[in-house]
Amino acid sequence: MPADAHRRPRLAVWKFASCDGCQLTLLDCEDELLGIAEEWEISHFLEASSAPAPGPYDLSLVEGSVTTPEDVDRIHRIRADSRRLVTIGACATAGGVQALRNYADVAEFTSVVYARPDYIATLATSTPISAHVPVDFELRGCPIDRGQLIEVITAFLAGRKPDVPAHSVCFECKRRGTVCVTVARGTPCLGPVTHAGCGALCPTFGRGCYGCFGPSDSTNFTAFVPLLRRDGMDTLDIVRVLRTFNTAAEEFDTASRKEVDE
Known part of the structure; x- marks a missing residue:
């Protein structure tokens, strides 16, 4: 990145349409999370803290897909506030299971499920974050692998490219x-x-x-x-x-x- 020598770099974790499993993978890092917290200032992570701090952020981890007009606006604000942005998990990198809507009539779905579908503001598709803003790295998985997540966070702290294999x-x-x-x-x-x-x-x-x-x-x-x-x-x-x-x-x-x- 590299980080400013006078302060810890600032980390933010964000949720869009998802099950929270990839954010929980970060919390499940347990002992490694303590080391991450020593090197990073965790400024925004609603899964772990109710006291978020405003940006800018050195690294944002984004979980979830874009499924509403509000999501579109929010991901652009997050991108503008983030020096580096990494998408984590299948929802953020590939639309998630909710992208099944892409092959169907969303208006029909909402009319069947909701008593007042006119109250529902949703998009016809579920799309990955990269369809809306530039992404610096995509971490795959449902959920992501904790070892790969630690590698990504460590790599961006050190200012190098994450070493995550792309083979099958x-x-x-x-x-x-x-x-x-x-x-x-x-x-x-x-x-x-x-x-x-x-x-x-x-x-x-x-x-x-x-x-x-x-x-x-x-x-x-x-x-x-x-x-x-x-x-x-x-x-x-x-x-x-x-x-x-x-x-x-x-x-x-x-x-x-x-x-x-x-």
């Missing part, structure tokens, strides 16, 4: 010595096109990856989708597995729309 979950399976569930059992698995970070948790317990860390930097859905069909998935299954936590991620969105169109 398959690399993590190989490193753990986990037998490939697709090769060994014919289990459909999104591991080849999913960003690493979870430690290959699901394949380690014998089930296929379902893409909670979003697309890796080297996806090839043209070659990959036929493998899902070979392992027993039909069009509806493929669309459903691509439209989960990272629904609005460009690669997942494009592949799922192609399945529907065909």
Whole structure:
């Protein structure tokens, strides 16, 4: 960054449309959080404190997607107040599960759910933060990995780029010595096109990856989708597995729309 020698850099954590799980990951850092608090002044974090301080901030961590007109205005104010802005989690980086609205009629939803839908101010889509303001780094996951979160915060404190691998979950399976569930059992698995970070948790317990860390930097859905069909998935299954936590991620969105169109 680097920080001003006369003060601790200021950290802010913000919530948009989300479940709060990624903010809780920061609180779950426990002993590491004490070290973070020694190096950073945590100026705004409503999940942890009811006494927020106004900006500017050296680093803002943003959880959640943009789903209302108010969200649009607020993220622009936060961006203007933040020297660096990092999005954390599937909602902030790829619209979250709430981006399922992107494929439906939101007006119909609100008319069914609310007695007075005219009181509801919402957008027709759920979009990632990067669709509205420049983002300095995106940390994937639903929820994010605490080790990767600490790496990101430490990296920005030191003024360097975070060292977060962009390869697929398959690399993590190989490193753990986990037998490939697709090769060994014919289990459909999104591991080849999913960003690493979870430690290959699901394949380690014998089930296929379902893409909670979003697309890796080297996806090839043209070659990959036929493998899902070979392992027993039909069009509806493929669309459903691509439209989960990272629904609005460009690669997942494009592949799922192609399945529907065909």
